[in-house]
Amino acid sequence: MKNKTPPLLLGAHMSIAGGIDKAILRGDELSCTAVQIFLKNNTRWEGKPISEKERSDFFANQKKTGLNHIVAHNCYLINLASPDETIFKKSMRAMSDELTRASFLQIPSLIIHPGAHKGMGTRHGINQIAGALNALFKEDIKGKVKILLETTAGQGTGIGSRFEDLAQIISDIKRPARVGVCLDTSHIFAAGYDIRTKKDYESTLKEFDSIIGIKKLCAIHLNDSKKPLGSRLDRHENIGKGSIGLDAFRFIMNDERFAEIPKIIETPKEPEPQADLENLRILKSLVESIS
Numbered sequence: 001m002k003n004k005t006p007p008l009l010l011g012a013h014m015s016i017a018g019g020i021d022k023a024i025l026r027g028d029e030l031s032c033t034a035v036q037i038f039l040k041n042n043t044r045w046e047g048k049p050i051s052e053k054e055r056s057d058f059f060a061n062q063k064k065t066g067l068n069h070i071v072a073h074n075c076y077l078i079n080l081a082s083p084d085e086t087i088f089k090k091s092m093r094a095m096s097d098e099l100t101r102a103s104f105l106q107i108p109s110l111i112i113h114p115g116a117h118k119g120m121g122t123r124h125g126i127n128q129i130a131g132a133l134n135a136l137f138k139e140d141i142k143g144k145v146k147i148l149l150e151t152t153a154g155q156g157t158g159i160g161s162r163f164e165d166l167a168q169i170i171s172d173i174k175r176p177a178r179v180g181v182c183l184d185t186s187h188i189f190a191a192g193y194d195i196r197t198k199k200d201y202e203s204t205l206k207e208f209d210s211i212i213g214i215k216k217l218c219a220i221h222l223n224d225s226k227k228p229l230g231s232r233l234d235r236h237e238n239i240g241k242g243s244i245g246l247d248a249f250r251f252i253m254n255d256e257r258f259a260e261i262p263k264i265i266e267t268p269k270e271p272e273p274q275a276d277l278e279n280l281r282i283l284k285s286l287v288e289s290i291s
Contacts, residue, residue: 009034009069009262010283012276016040020050020105021057024067030276034069034262036111039101042075045090046097050104058105069262071148071182071219073111074098080132081115081125081159088132091115095136102145109218111148111182114160114169125159130172137175148182148218153190154232161191161232163211170216180218183208184266185244185252186237187221192230195248205255220263222249222283238267239279250286 011032014023020037027035040047062068075098078091095112102110117125133147149169154161166181173179185195193207194200208214224242226235240246252258267279 008284008287009260010264010280011035011069011262012265012267012280013037013073019054019057021054021061024058024061024065024070026273028061028065028067030273030280032067032280034071034264035067036071036073036262036264036266038075039072039098039105039107039110040075042073043077045075045077045094050101055104070105070107071109071111071262071264072098072102072105072107074113076113078112079115079118080112080129081117081120083118083120083124088128092132092136095132096139099136099140099143099145099147103140103143107145109146109148109180111150111219113152113158114149114165116157117159118157122159122165125157126165126168127172129159130169133169133179134172134174137173137178143178146178146180146218148180150182150221151184151187151191153187153234154192155190155234161187163208167212170212179216181212181216182219182221183217184221184223185248186223186225186242187234189225189229189244190227190231190233190235192232194229195251196229196245197247198251201248201251214257217258217261220252220258220261222252222263222265223267224249236266236268238275239265239282246282246286249283250288253283253286254288 011034013036014026016023023037078094082088149166152158152160193204224237224244226237227233228243265279
């Protein structure tokens, strides 16, 4: 049998400064085969509409570069579990806008942090998140954009640090085909899931599969962690420079189950673009030929 290398869908989160279409060109300059973008300024509730020209240029740049695996990440202000009525209403409007933007650009997946219950309890937060997503899908009845619930580190009252949290949200969704999961290596490690040895890696993935289902995994964030296992602190580090180490990333990069899943780094950017280039180089170097 000839040696073969698993197909590689690998890239970084790219800035949309100067226009969303520019993110494609920035990703291409780094030889990315997948990129993640925000759909507007991620620290503001509202953003100016995406123009027809920007959309046309976005598609043109995709065609020019062949960079067609794009995932979006929603605004950090959004909290679908918020007990504050004002924040919740703003979050719903912002999420509706995010879905519209993703659909306009034909981006298939939108990654979201599930939310923080702010003292109301995990069960209450899960119910509210599921209800919010059901309402959004009902409003967007003909939409095709899939929402990917991101695993979280367990900081504060954030929901999603346990696989069971995400599984419960998914089970409460009336249109389950429109939800999936984004696994963040730094987050699950901080939440207490060890992936540093082959045995622990397989054990964690087996647990994920039994609770959520590996078929629900649609994107992976590749980040090392500044903090130790179970710290519940969300602090990203460069690949191989943190508490996780290189082996876990080698396991992921050579896991054939993830060959067609976009793998995105959210590692420290400074200095740009050298930091991204080095992290991507290291990950590529971990890919092994399989006989």
